[in-house]
Amino acid sequence: MATNEDLANLLFPEVTETIADLEKRFPERNLPEGAQVTRFAPSPTGFLHTGSLFTAFIARTVAKQSGGVYFFRLEDTDTKRTIAGSADDLIHQLSQFGIVADEGYFPDGDKGVYGPYQQSKRASIYKVVIKELVRQGKAYPDFMTADELAALRKFQEDNKILPGYYGPYARDRRLTVDEAIEKIKAGTPWVIRYRSMGDHDKKIKFTDRIRGTIEIADNDVDIVILKGDGLPTYHFAHVVDDHFMRTTIVTRGEEWIPSTPIHLQLFRDLGWKAPKYAHLPVIMKLDHGNKRKLSKRKDPEAAVSYLLKIGYPPKAILVYLMSIANSNFEEWTFQNKSYDYTQFPFSFKKMSLDGALFDESKLNFFAKEVLAGIPTSVLAPEVMDWAKENDAVLSSKINQDPAYFTKILGIERDRPNPRKDYAKYSDIEPATRFFYDEDFAKIKANPLPFNPKYEPSFLKAFFADAAEKMAYGTTESTWWDSVKSIAAAHGFAIANKDYKANPSAYQGSVSDAAELIRIALTGAKDSPNLHEVIEILGKDHVQQRLRSAI
Protein backbone atom coordinates (compact mmCIF):
# COMPACT_ATOMS: atom_id res chain seq x y z
CA MET A 1 0.00 0.00 0.00
CA ALA A 2 1.35 3.40 -1.03
CA THR A 3 1.87 6.17 1.48
CA ASN A 4 1.40 9.91 1.39
CA GLU A 5 5.14 10.09 1.02
CA ASP A 6 4.90 8.16 -2.24
CA LEU A 7 2.11 10.42 -3.41
CA ALA A 8 4.14 13.51 -2.58
CA ASN A 9 7.13 12.19 -4.49
CA LEU A 10 5.03 11.27 -7.48
CA LEU A 11 3.43 14.72 -7.53
CA PHE A 12 6.61 16.70 -6.97
CA PRO A 13 9.62 14.60 -7.90
CA GLU A 14 11.70 17.68 -8.57
CA VAL A 15 11.28 19.13 -5.08
CA THR A 16 14.13 18.30 -2.75
CA GLU A 17 14.15 21.27 -0.42
CA THR A 18 12.25 21.27 2.86
CA ILE A 19 10.38 23.88 4.82
CA ALA A 20 13.29 23.99 7.25
CA ASP A 21 15.59 24.90 4.36
CA LEU A 22 13.27 27.73 3.46
CA GLU A 23 13.27 28.99 7.03
CA LYS A 24 17.02 29.17 6.86
CA ARG A 25 17.01 30.86 3.50
CA PHE A 26 14.58 33.55 4.68
CA PRO A 27 15.49 34.19 8.30
CA GLU A 28 13.60 36.41 10.68
CA ARG A 29 14.35 40.04 10.06
CA ASN A 30 16.54 41.76 12.53
CA LEU A 31 14.46 44.83 13.18
CA PRO A 32 14.13 47.08 16.21
CA GLU A 33 11.22 46.56 18.57
CA GLY A 34 7.97 47.81 17.09
CA ALA A 35 9.24 48.10 13.53
CA GLN A 36 6.63 46.90 11.09
CA VAL A 37 7.10 45.11 7.82
CA THR A 38 4.38 45.99 5.35
CA ARG A 39 3.85 45.45 1.71
CA PHE A 40 1.91 46.42 -1.34
CA ALA A 41 1.09 43.40 -3.44
CA PRO A 42 -0.87 44.20 -6.55
CA SER A 43 -1.72 42.10 -9.54
CA PRO A 44 -0.39 43.42 -12.83
CA THR A 45 -3.83 43.50 -14.37
CA GLY A 46 -4.25 47.13 -15.29
CA PHE A 47 -3.58 50.66 -14.29
CA LEU A 48 -3.05 51.97 -10.80
CA HIS A 49 -6.37 52.45 -9.09
CA THR A 50 -6.99 55.22 -6.56
CA GLY A 51 -7.84 52.55 -4.00
CA SER A 52 -4.57 50.74 -4.66
CA LEU A 53 -2.64 53.96 -4.27
CA PHE A 54 -4.41 54.43 -0.96
CA THR A 55 -3.45 50.95 0.19
CA ALA A 56 0.15 51.35 -0.89
CA PHE A 57 0.35 54.76 0.74
CA ILE A 58 -0.93 53.45 4.07
CA ALA A 59 1.37 50.45 3.95
CA ARG A 60 4.39 52.61 3.34
CA THR A 61 3.37 55.14 5.96
CA VAL A 62 3.06 52.45 8.61
CA ALA A 63 6.44 50.98 7.76
CA LYS A 64 8.19 54.34 7.68
CA GLN A 65 6.69 55.58 10.91
CA SER A 66 7.69 52.46 12.77
CA GLY A 67 11.17 52.37 11.32
CA GLY A 68 10.35 49.19 9.44
CA VAL A 69 10.37 47.94 5.90
CA TYR A 70 7.93 48.44 3.08
CA PHE A 71 8.24 46.10 0.15
CA PHE A 72 6.57 45.51 -3.18
CA ARG A 73 5.45 42.09 -4.32
CA LEU A 74 3.99 41.29 -7.69
CA GLU A 75 1.05 38.91 -7.51
CA ASP A 76 1.08 37.63 -11.03
CA THR A 77 -0.31 34.15 -10.55
CA ASP A 78 -3.29 34.81 -12.76
CA THR A 79 -1.52 34.54 -16.06
CA LYS A 80 -4.74 35.01 -18.04
CA ARG A 81 -5.45 38.43 -16.61
CA THR A 82 -1.91 39.71 -16.59
CA ILE A 83 -1.41 42.74 -18.79
CA ALA A 84 2.08 43.14 -20.16
CA GLY A 85 3.87 46.22 -18.93
CA SER A 86 1.34 47.06 -16.26
CA ALA A 87 3.64 46.06 -13.42
CA ASP A 88 6.23 48.57 -14.53
CA ASP A 89 3.56 51.22 -15.02
CA LEU A 90 2.37 50.60 -11.48
CA ILE A 91 5.83 51.07 -10.11
CA HIS A 92 6.48 54.13 -12.19
CA GLN A 93 3.28 55.79 -11.07
CA LEU A 94 3.85 54.95 -7.45
CA SER A 95 7.26 56.51 -7.72
CA GLN A 96 5.67 59.76 -8.86
CA PHE A 97 4.10 59.81 -5.42
CA GLY A 98 7.39 59.11 -3.78
CA ILE A 99 6.17 55.65 -2.87
CA VAL A 100 9.24 53.62 -3.61
CA ALA A 101 9.70 50.25 -1.99
CA ASP A 102 12.63 49.49 0.30
CA GLU A 103 12.81 46.11 -1.33
CA GLY A 104 10.88 44.01 -3.78
CA TYR A 105 10.16 43.72 -7.44
CA PHE A 106 11.59 46.46 -9.64
CA PRO A 107 11.48 46.72 -13.43
CA ASP A 108 15.23 46.37 -13.59
CA GLY A 109 15.40 43.50 -11.16
CA ASP A 110 14.63 42.51 -7.60
CA LYS A 111 16.07 44.33 -4.66
CA GLY A 112 16.27 42.56 -1.32
CA VAL A 113 17.05 39.12 0.01
CA TYR A 114 13.55 37.79 0.61
CA GLY A 115 12.79 37.34 -3.08
CA PRO A 116 11.98 36.53 -5.70
CA TYR A 117 9.29 39.16 -5.25
CA GLN A 118 7.29 38.00 -8.20
CA GLN A 119 4.97 35.12 -7.45
CA SER A 120 5.31 33.50 -10.85
CA LYS A 121 9.00 33.05 -10.03
CA ARG A 122 8.34 31.45 -6.68
CA ALA A 123 6.69 28.26 -7.91
CA SER A 124 9.47 26.14 -6.48
CA ILE A 125 9.02 27.70 -3.05
CA TYR A 126 5.30 27.02 -2.93
CA LYS A 127 5.88 23.47 -4.04
CA VAL A 128 8.24 22.79 -1.16
CA VAL A 129 5.47 23.68 1.25
CA ILE A 130 2.80 21.85 -0.69
CA LYS A 131 4.87 18.71 -0.97
CA GLU A 132 5.27 18.73 2.77
CA LEU A 133 1.54 19.22 3.19
CA VAL A 134 0.80 16.27 0.92
CA ARG A 135 3.31 14.18 2.79
CA GLN A 136 1.49 14.95 6.00
CA GLY A 137 -1.87 14.24 4.42
CA LYS A 138 -2.94 17.87 4.86
CA ALA A 139 -3.31 18.39 1.15
CA TYR A 140 -4.39 16.11 -1.62
CA PRO A 141 -4.82 16.00 -5.39
CA ASP A 142 -8.25 16.67 -6.77
CA PHE A 143 -9.31 15.45 -10.19
CA MET A 144 -12.65 17.16 -10.62
CA THR A 145 -13.13 18.78 -14.00
CA ALA A 146 -14.56 22.23 -14.52
CA ASP A 147 -17.82 20.66 -15.68
CA GLU A 148 -18.06 18.44 -12.64
CA LEU A 149 -17.43 21.41 -10.40
CA ALA A 150 -20.11 23.40 -12.18
CA ALA A 151 -22.57 20.54 -11.79
CA LEU A 152 -21.75 20.31 -8.08
CA ARG A 153 -22.37 23.98 -7.71
CA LYS A 154 -25.68 23.85 -9.53
CA PHE A 155 -26.82 20.92 -7.43
CA GLN A 156 -25.96 22.82 -4.27
CA GLU A 157 -27.69 25.95 -5.40
CA ASP A 158 -30.80 24.09 -6.50
CA ASN A 159 -31.01 22.40 -3.14
CA LYS A 160 -30.15 25.55 -1.24
CA ILE A 161 -27.06 24.00 0.20
CA LEU A 162 -24.05 26.18 0.94
CA PRO A 163 -21.99 26.03 -2.23
CA GLY A 164 -18.43 24.88 -2.15
CA TYR A 165 -16.03 21.98 -2.13
CA TYR A 166 -16.26 20.84 1.45
CA GLY A 167 -17.17 17.91 3.69
CA PRO A 168 -19.46 15.49 1.88
CA TYR A 169 -19.05 17.41 -1.39
CA ALA A 170 -15.28 17.17 -1.37
CA ARG A 171 -15.29 14.10 -3.55
CA ASP A 172 -11.59 13.43 -3.98
CA ARG A 173 -10.77 14.15 -0.37
CA ARG A 174 -11.76 10.58 0.31
CA LEU A 175 -9.71 9.00 -2.45
CA THR A 176 -7.15 6.56 -1.12
CA VAL A 177 -3.54 7.21 -1.87
CA ASP A 178 -3.51 4.26 -4.25
CA GLU A 179 -6.50 5.58 -6.15
CA ALA A 180 -4.92 8.97 -6.43
CA ILE A 181 -1.63 7.56 -7.65
CA GLU A 182 -3.44 5.51 -10.23
CA LYS A 183 -5.25 8.56 -11.62
CA ILE A 184 -2.05 10.57 -11.74
CA LYS A 185 -0.24 7.82 -13.55
CA ALA A 186 -3.14 7.67 -16.00
CA GLY A 187 -2.44 11.31 -16.76
CA THR A 188 -5.62 12.74 -15.23
CA PRO A 189 -5.21 16.50 -14.71
CA TRP A 190 -5.10 17.50 -11.07
CA VAL A 191 -4.96 20.44 -8.70
CA ILE A 192 -3.95 20.37 -5.07
CA ARG A 193 -6.53 21.15 -2.43
CA TYR A 194 -6.00 21.82 1.20
CA ARG A 195 -7.67 19.35 3.56
CA SER A 196 -9.56 21.69 5.84
CA MET A 197 -10.16 20.54 9.39
CA GLY A 198 -12.24 23.60 10.14
CA ASP A 199 -15.75 23.40 11.47
CA HIS A 200 -18.18 25.74 9.76
CA ASP A 201 -20.43 25.72 12.81
CA LYS A 202 -17.69 27.14 14.95
CA LYS A 203 -16.66 30.74 14.86
CA ILE A 204 -13.17 32.00 14.93
CA LYS A 205 -12.10 35.37 16.23
CA PHE A 206 -9.34 37.59 15.07
CA THR A 207 -8.29 41.12 15.70
CA ASP A 208 -8.32 43.59 12.91
CA ARG A 209 -6.18 46.64 13.58
CA ILE A 210 -8.88 48.91 12.25
CA ARG A 211 -12.08 47.10 13.14
CA GLY A 212 -11.18 45.37 16.34
CA THR A 213 -12.47 41.86 16.97
CA ILE A 214 -14.10 40.15 14.04
CA GLU A 215 -15.97 36.94 14.55
CA ILE A 216 -16.63 34.74 11.60
CA ALA A 217 -17.45 31.11 10.81
CA ASP A 218 -14.41 28.92 10.41
CA ASN A 219 -13.50 27.73 6.94
CA ASP A 220 -14.36 24.16 6.05
CA VAL A 221 -13.87 24.43 2.30
CA ASP A 222 -11.02 22.45 0.81
CA ILE A 223 -9.68 25.35 -1.17
CA VAL A 224 -7.35 24.77 -4.06
CA ILE A 225 -3.86 25.84 -3.20
CA LEU A 226 -2.09 24.82 -6.37
CA LYS A 227 -3.77 25.42 -9.69
CA GLY A 228 -3.56 23.27 -12.79
CA ASP A 229 -0.94 25.61 -14.23
CA GLY A 230 1.43 24.90 -11.37
CA LEU A 231 0.94 28.28 -9.70
CA PRO A 232 -0.65 28.82 -6.31
CA THR A 233 -3.91 30.58 -5.60
CA TYR A 234 -3.92 33.90 -3.78
CA HIS A 235 -4.81 32.33 -0.45
CA PHE A 236 -1.87 30.04 -0.41
CA ALA A 237 0.60 32.44 -1.94
CA HIS A 238 -0.31 35.09 0.62
CA VAL A 239 0.36 32.77 3.53
CA VAL A 240 3.65 31.44 2.21
CA ASP A 241 4.95 34.77 0.97
CA ASP A 242 4.01 36.85 3.96
CA HIS A 243 5.52 34.22 6.18
CA PHE A 244 8.82 33.94 4.37
CA MET A 245 9.02 37.61 3.61
CA ARG A 246 8.40 38.19 7.29
CA THR A 247 5.54 40.61 6.92
CA THR A 248 4.21 41.84 10.25
CA ILE A 249 1.12 43.75 9.14
CA VAL A 250 -0.96 42.89 6.14
CA THR A 251 -2.84 45.89 4.80
CA ARG A 252 -5.39 44.99 2.18
CA GLY A 253 -8.91 45.88 1.09
CA GLU A 254 -11.87 44.93 3.21
CA GLU A 255 -13.04 42.51 0.54
CA TRP A 256 -10.57 40.08 2.10
CA ILE A 257 -12.28 39.88 5.45
CA PRO A 258 -14.46 36.89 4.55
CA SER A 259 -11.48 34.83 3.47
CA THR A 260 -9.32 35.61 6.46
CA PRO A 261 -10.33 32.36 8.22
CA ILE A 262 -8.75 30.46 5.35
CA HIS A 263 -5.50 32.31 5.82
CA LEU A 264 -5.53 31.96 9.57
CA GLN A 265 -6.20 28.26 9.28
CA LEU A 266 -3.26 27.84 6.94
CA PHE A 267 -0.95 29.79 9.22
CA ARG A 268 -2.04 27.79 12.23
CA ASP A 269 -1.74 24.39 10.59
CA LEU A 270 1.65 25.26 9.17
CA GLY A 271 2.75 26.24 12.66
CA TRP A 272 3.52 29.78 11.58
CA LYS A 273 2.75 32.99 13.38
CA ALA A 274 0.09 34.89 11.48
CA PRO A 275 0.70 38.55 10.71
CA LYS A 276 -1.55 41.28 12.00
CA TYR A 277 -4.28 42.31 9.63
CA ALA A 278 -5.63 45.74 8.79
CA HIS A 279 -8.52 45.65 6.35
CA LEU A 280 -8.80 49.05 4.77
CA PRO A 281 -12.09 50.62 3.75
CA VAL A 282 -12.63 50.93 0.03
CA ILE A 283 -13.01 54.31 -1.62
CA MET A 284 -16.52 54.75 -2.92
CA LYS A 285 -18.38 56.91 -5.33
CA LEU A 286 -21.91 58.22 -5.28
CA ASP A 287 -23.81 56.97 -8.28
CA HIS A 288 -27.49 57.79 -8.69
CA GLY A 289 -27.83 58.10 -4.96
CA ASN A 290 -26.07 54.81 -4.24
CA LYS A 291 -22.64 54.32 -2.87
CA ARG A 292 -20.50 52.00 -4.88
CA LYS A 293 -16.90 51.09 -5.28
CA LEU A 294 -14.92 53.39 -7.52
CA SER A 295 -14.95 51.57 -10.79
CA LYS A 296 -12.06 51.50 -13.21
CA ARG A 297 -14.38 51.40 -16.16
CA LYS A 298 -16.95 53.99 -15.18
CA ASP A 299 -15.01 56.52 -13.17
CA PRO A 300 -12.06 58.32 -14.69
CA GLU A 301 -10.97 59.50 -11.24
CA ALA A 302 -10.46 55.86 -10.32
CA ALA A 303 -7.35 55.85 -12.45
CA VAL A 304 -4.44 57.56 -10.81
CA SER A 305 -3.02 58.20 -14.26
CA TYR A 306 -6.03 60.37 -15.05
CA LEU A 307 -5.56 62.45 -11.92
CA LEU A 308 -1.93 62.91 -12.85
CA LYS A 309 -2.74 63.67 -16.45
CA ILE A 310 -5.05 66.54 -15.59
CA GLY A 311 -2.28 67.78 -13.37
CA TYR A 312 -3.12 67.30 -9.74
CA PRO A 313 0.16 67.51 -7.88
CA PRO A 314 0.90 64.07 -6.41
CA LYS A 315 1.35 65.61 -3.00
CA ALA A 316 -2.17 67.02 -3.11
CA ILE A 317 -3.61 63.61 -3.87
CA LEU A 318 -1.69 62.10 -1.00
CA VAL A 319 -2.80 64.85 1.35
CA TYR A 320 -6.38 64.20 0.33
CA LEU A 321 -5.99 60.46 0.87
CA MET A 322 -4.48 61.06 4.28
CA SER A 323 -7.45 63.21 5.21
CA ILE A 324 -9.69 60.29 4.34
CA ALA A 325 -7.52 57.86 6.23
CA ASN A 326 -7.38 59.84 9.46
CA SER A 327 -9.81 62.71 9.69
CA ASN A 328 -7.79 64.33 12.44
CA PHE A 329 -5.07 64.88 9.86
CA GLU A 330 -6.78 68.09 8.82
CA GLU A 331 -6.70 69.49 12.33
CA TRP A 332 -3.09 68.44 12.55
CA THR A 333 -2.31 70.45 9.42
CA PHE A 334 -3.74 73.58 11.03
CA GLN A 335 -1.80 73.12 14.20
CA ASN A 336 1.44 72.34 12.45
CA LYS A 337 0.86 74.72 9.57
CA SER A 338 2.11 71.98 7.34
CA TYR A 339 0.84 69.50 4.83
CA ASP A 340 3.80 67.26 5.42
CA TYR A 341 1.93 64.00 5.85
CA THR A 342 5.16 62.16 6.55
CA GLN A 343 5.31 63.89 9.92
CA PHE A 344 1.71 63.15 10.81
CA PRO A 345 1.20 60.31 13.31
CA PHE A 346 -1.04 58.00 11.34
CA SER A 347 -3.17 55.58 13.31
CA PHE A 348 -5.20 52.56 12.23
CA LYS A 349 -7.54 53.12 15.12
CA LYS A 350 -8.59 56.48 13.77
CA MET A 351 -9.58 55.07 10.42
CA SER A 352 -13.20 55.09 9.50
CA LEU A 353 -14.80 51.71 8.98
CA ASP A 354 -16.85 52.39 5.93
CA GLY A 355 -15.56 53.56 2.61
CA ALA A 356 -15.27 57.27 2.01
CA LEU A 357 -16.81 58.85 -1.03
CA PHE A 358 -14.29 60.21 -3.45
CA ASP A 359 -14.86 63.95 -3.13
CA GLU A 360 -13.44 65.97 -5.95
CA SER A 361 -14.19 69.33 -4.36
CA LYS A 362 -12.25 68.39 -1.28
CA LEU A 363 -9.38 67.22 -3.45
CA ASN A 364 -9.54 70.59 -5.19
CA PHE A 365 -9.40 72.38 -1.89
CA PHE A 366 -6.29 70.54 -0.81
CA ALA A 367 -4.76 70.87 -4.24
CA LYS A 368 -5.15 74.66 -4.13
CA GLU A 369 -3.65 74.76 -0.68
CA VAL A 370 -0.73 72.60 -1.65
CA LEU A 371 -0.10 74.43 -4.90
CA ALA A 372 -0.23 77.81 -3.19
CA GLY A 373 2.44 76.69 -0.78
CA ILE A 374 4.96 75.87 -3.49
CA PRO A 375 7.35 78.71 -4.33
CA THR A 376 7.39 79.74 -7.97
CA SER A 377 10.97 78.66 -8.38
CA VAL A 378 9.97 75.10 -7.53
CA LEU A 379 6.59 75.12 -9.18
CA ALA A 380 7.70 76.37 -12.57
CA PRO A 381 9.93 73.41 -13.42
CA GLU A 382 7.26 71.02 -12.16
CA VAL A 383 4.67 72.57 -14.40
CA MET A 384 7.09 72.50 -17.30
CA ASP A 385 7.75 68.81 -16.79
CA TRP A 386 4.07 68.11 -16.56
CA ALA A 387 3.25 70.15 -19.67
CA LYS A 388 5.92 68.41 -21.67
CA GLU A 389 4.10 65.13 -21.22
CA ASN A 390 0.50 66.16 -20.95
CA ASP A 391 -0.21 69.51 -22.53
CA ALA A 392 1.37 70.33 -25.87
CA VAL A 393 -0.23 73.78 -26.05
CA LEU A 394 1.07 74.91 -22.69
CA SER A 395 4.39 73.30 -23.36
CA SER A 396 4.99 75.21 -26.57
CA LYS A 397 4.04 78.47 -24.88
CA ILE A 398 6.50 77.79 -22.11
CA ASN A 399 9.22 77.01 -24.60
CA GLN A 400 8.65 80.27 -26.41
CA ASP A 401 9.74 82.17 -23.34
CA PRO A 402 10.21 80.26 -20.09
CA ALA A 403 11.02 83.40 -18.11
CA TYR A 404 7.81 85.07 -19.22
CA PHE A 405 5.82 82.02 -18.19
CA THR A 406 7.52 81.89 -14.82
CA LYS A 407 6.56 85.49 -14.20
CA ILE A 408 2.95 84.74 -15.04
CA LEU A 409 2.97 81.74 -12.76
CA GLY A 410 4.41 83.87 -9.99
CA ILE A 411 1.59 86.41 -9.89
CA GLU A 412 0.60 86.99 -6.27
CA ARG A 413 2.34 83.80 -5.33
CA ASP A 414 5.44 84.16 -3.18
CA ARG A 415 3.78 85.95 -0.30
CA PRO A 416 2.08 85.04 2.95
CA ASN A 417 -1.34 84.84 1.33
CA PRO A 418 -0.76 83.47 -2.15
CA ARG A 419 -3.40 83.23 -4.81
CA LYS A 420 -5.25 79.98 -4.83
CA ASP A 421 -6.77 79.77 -8.22
CA TYR A 422 -5.14 76.65 -9.55
CA ALA A 423 -6.10 73.25 -8.27
CA LYS A 424 -4.30 71.40 -11.02
CA TYR A 425 -1.78 72.19 -13.69
CA SER A 426 -4.36 71.99 -16.44
CA ASP A 427 -6.10 75.01 -14.87
CA ILE A 428 -3.11 77.19 -15.67
CA GLU A 429 -3.23 77.39 -19.43
CA PRO A 430 -6.85 78.59 -19.81
CA ALA A 431 -6.39 81.12 -17.03
CA THR A 432 -3.29 82.69 -18.54
CA ARG A 433 -4.18 82.83 -22.23
CA PHE A 434 -4.61 86.57 -22.35
CA PHE A 435 -0.91 86.99 -21.74
CA TYR A 436 -0.17 85.56 -25.17
CA ASP A 437 -0.83 87.69 -28.24
CA GLU A 438 -2.12 84.84 -30.43
CA ASP A 439 -4.69 83.94 -27.82
CA PHE A 440 -5.54 87.51 -27.04
CA ALA A 441 -6.28 88.04 -30.71
CA LYS A 442 -8.81 85.23 -30.48
CA ILE A 443 -10.35 86.79 -27.40
CA LYS A 444 -10.69 90.04 -29.27
CA ALA A 445 -12.44 88.35 -32.14
CA ASN A 446 -15.51 88.84 -30.00
CA PRO A 447 -16.39 92.33 -28.83
CA LEU A 448 -14.81 93.11 -25.48
CA PRO A 449 -17.41 93.20 -22.71
CA PHE A 450 -17.33 96.91 -21.93
CA ASN A 451 -20.25 98.43 -20.15
CA PRO A 452 -22.44 99.71 -23.02
CA LYS A 453 -23.12 102.94 -21.20
CA TYR A 454 -19.72 104.21 -22.34
CA GLU A 455 -19.56 105.69 -25.81
CA PRO A 456 -16.74 104.39 -28.04
CA SER A 457 -15.36 107.89 -28.39
CA PHE A 458 -15.24 108.27 -24.64
CA LEU A 459 -13.46 104.94 -24.25
CA LYS A 460 -11.02 105.77 -26.99
CA ALA A 461 -10.05 108.99 -25.31
CA PHE A 462 -9.80 107.37 -21.91
CA PHE A 463 -7.62 104.53 -23.15
CA ALA A 464 -5.38 106.88 -25.11
CA ASP A 465 -4.81 108.91 -22.02
CA ALA A 466 -4.30 105.84 -19.86
CA ALA A 467 -1.76 104.39 -22.26
CA GLU A 468 0.12 107.63 -22.24
CA LYS A 469 0.01 108.67 -18.63
CA MET A 470 -0.13 105.48 -16.64
CA ALA A 471 2.91 104.85 -14.45
CA TYR A 472 5.04 101.91 -15.57
CA GLY A 473 7.78 100.17 -13.73
CA THR A 474 6.77 101.62 -10.40
CA THR A 475 5.30 100.36 -7.19
CA GLU A 476 1.67 99.40 -7.13
CA SER A 477 0.63 102.46 -5.15
CA THR A 478 2.37 104.89 -7.50
CA TRP A 479 0.77 103.17 -10.42
CA TRP A 480 -2.62 103.22 -8.75
CA ASP A 481 -2.32 106.91 -8.05
CA SER A 482 -1.64 107.51 -11.70
CA VAL A 483 -4.70 105.51 -12.65
CA LYS A 484 -6.79 107.50 -10.25
CA SER A 485 -5.72 110.81 -11.62
CA ILE A 486 -6.36 109.69 -15.19
CA ALA A 487 -9.77 108.39 -14.12
CA ALA A 488 -10.55 111.66 -12.37
CA ALA A 489 -9.62 113.60 -15.49
CA HIS A 490 -12.21 111.60 -17.39
CA GLY A 491 -14.97 112.18 -14.91
CA PHE A 492 -14.70 109.14 -12.66
CA ALA A 493 -15.12 109.47 -8.91
CA ILE A 494 -11.90 108.76 -7.08
CA ALA A 495 -13.68 107.40 -4.02
CA ASN A 496 -16.46 104.89 -4.27
CA LYS A 497 -18.19 106.79 -1.52
CA ASP A 498 -18.42 109.90 -3.65
CA TYR A 499 -19.78 107.96 -6.55
CA LYS A 500 -22.43 106.25 -4.44
CA ALA A 501 -23.48 109.55 -2.93
CA ASN A 502 -23.98 111.19 -6.26
CA PRO A 503 -23.84 108.78 -9.21
CA SER A 504 -25.15 111.17 -11.81
CA ALA A 505 -22.24 113.53 -11.23
CA TYR A 506 -19.70 110.99 -12.47
CA GLN A 507 -18.93 108.65 -15.34
CA GLY A 508 -18.50 105.96 -12.74
CA SER A 509 -16.24 105.06 -9.88
CA VAL A 510 -12.54 104.20 -9.96
CA SER A 511 -13.68 100.59 -9.92
CA ASP A 512 -15.37 101.18 -13.22
CA ALA A 513 -12.28 102.84 -14.60
CA ALA A 514 -10.14 99.93 -13.45
CA GLU A 515 -12.58 97.53 -14.97
CA LEU A 516 -12.26 99.23 -18.33
CA ILE A 517 -8.51 98.91 -18.25
CA ARG A 518 -8.77 95.32 -17.11
CA ILE A 519 -11.07 94.43 -19.97
CA ALA A 520 -8.90 96.20 -22.49
CA LEU A 521 -5.86 94.33 -21.28
CA THR A 522 -7.21 90.88 -20.48
CA GLY A 523 -10.50 90.68 -22.28
CA ALA A 524 -12.31 89.73 -19.09
CA LYS A 525 -13.83 91.37 -16.07
CA ASP A 526 -11.89 89.07 -13.76
CA SER A 527 -8.16 88.80 -13.64
CA PRO A 528 -5.29 88.56 -11.22
CA ASN A 529 -3.87 91.73 -9.77
CA LEU A 530 -3.96 94.35 -12.52
CA HIS A 531 -0.69 95.99 -11.60
CA GLU A 532 1.20 92.71 -11.84
CA VAL A 533 -0.49 91.95 -15.13
CA ILE A 534 0.63 95.30 -16.49
CA GLU A 535 4.19 94.85 -15.33
CA ILE A 536 4.40 91.41 -16.88
CA LEU A 537 2.86 92.44 -20.17
CA GLY A 538 5.24 95.38 -20.32
CA LYS A 539 4.71 98.96 -21.32
CA ASP A 540 4.68 98.35 -25.06
CA HIS A 541 2.08 95.63 -24.95
CA VAL A 542 -0.08 97.51 -22.52
CA GLN A 543 -0.05 100.67 -24.63
CA GLN A 544 -0.73 98.71 -27.74
CA ARG A 545 -3.67 96.86 -26.20
CA LEU A 546 -5.16 100.01 -24.73
CA ARG A 547 -4.88 101.93 -27.97
CA SER A 548 -6.46 99.17 -29.99
CA ALA A 549 -9.17 98.30 -27.48
CA ILE A 550 -11.85 100.12 -29.42
Add this chain to the structure above:
RNA sequence: GGCCUGUUGGAGAAGCGGCUUAACUCAUAUCCCUUUCAAGGAUACAUUCAUGGGUUCGAAUCCCGUACAGGUCACCA
Protein backbone atom coordinates in the same frame (compact mmCIF):
# COMPACT_ATOMS: atom_id res chain seq x y z
C1' G B 1 -29.86 33.01 -0.48
C1' G B 2 -25.91 32.20 3.68
C1' C B 3 -22.18 34.85 6.03
C1' C B 4 -19.27 39.38 7.08
C1' U B 5 -18.95 44.70 7.57
C1' G B 6 -21.26 49.15 8.07
C1' U B 7 -25.38 53.22 8.69
C1' U B 8 -24.15 60.80 12.62
C1' G B 9 -25.96 67.27 7.48
C1' G B 10 -24.63 67.56 0.28
C1' A B 11 -19.18 65.36 1.53
C1' G B 12 -14.93 63.81 5.19
C1' A B 13 -16.13 63.18 10.20
C1' A B 14 -15.71 64.11 16.08
C1' G B 15 -18.37 62.15 19.88
C1' C B 16 -18.46 56.03 22.64
C1' G B 17 -24.12 56.96 29.01
C1' G B 18 -24.98 63.39 31.68
C1' C B 19 -19.93 69.12 30.25
C1' U B 20 -23.81 68.06 22.96
C1' U B 21 -28.08 73.96 22.31
C1' A B 22 -23.93 67.14 17.90
C1' A B 23 -16.76 69.68 17.43
C1' C B 24 -13.77 70.60 13.23
C1' U B 25 -13.07 70.66 7.73
C1' C B 26 -14.89 70.79 2.52
C1' A B 27 -19.08 72.29 -0.40
C1' U B 28 -23.17 75.78 -0.71
C1' A B 29 -25.54 80.66 0.52
C1' U B 30 -25.45 85.67 2.40
C1' C B 31 -22.70 89.75 4.25
C1' C B 32 -17.93 92.43 5.12
C1' C B 33 -13.22 93.84 3.09
C1' U B 34 -11.64 95.05 -1.76
C1' U B 35 -9.64 98.48 -8.36
C1' U B 36 -12.09 92.76 -10.47
C1' C B 37 -11.38 87.71 -9.41
C1' A B 38 -8.83 84.27 -6.16
C1' A B 39 -7.93 84.72 -1.14
C1' G B 40 -9.20 86.56 3.81
C1' G B 41 -13.00 87.77 7.78
C1' A B 42 -18.19 87.04 9.60
C1' U B 43 -22.79 84.48 9.56
C1' A B 44 -26.23 80.55 8.02
C1' C B 45 -26.80 75.35 6.99
C1' A B 46 -28.47 67.90 11.41
C1' U B 47 -34.24 70.18 17.07
C1' U B 48 -31.20 65.39 15.67
C1' C B 49 -27.56 60.86 15.08
C1' A B 50 -31.27 54.76 9.27
C1' U B 51 -35.79 52.86 11.74
C1' G B 52 -39.02 50.50 15.61
C1' G B 53 -38.79 48.81 20.45
C1' G B 54 -36.20 48.18 25.17
C1' U B 55 -32.60 49.30 29.43
C1' U B 56 -31.82 53.94 32.35
C1' C B 57 -33.39 59.48 36.42
C1' G B 58 -30.83 60.37 31.64
C1' A B 59 -28.91 57.32 24.99
C1' A B 60 -26.16 59.45 18.94
C1' U B 61 -23.63 56.66 22.73
C1' C B 62 -25.81 50.07 25.84
C1' C B 63 -29.34 45.72 24.15
C1' C B 64 -32.85 43.44 20.54
C1' G B 65 -35.60 43.45 15.96
C1' U B 66 -36.25 45.69 11.02
C1' A B 67 -34.65 48.39 6.79
C1' C B 68 -30.89 49.98 3.68
C1' A B 69 -25.86 49.95 1.72
C1' G B 70 -21.19 47.62 0.67
C1' G B 71 -18.39 43.11 0.58
C1' U B 72 -17.94 37.80 0.02
C1' C B 73 -19.21 32.78 -1.18
C1' A B 74 -13.81 30.64 -8.27
C1' C B 75 -8.16 26.35 -10.69
C1' C B 76 -9.47 35.94 -9.90
C1' A B 77 -6.85 38.48 -6.92
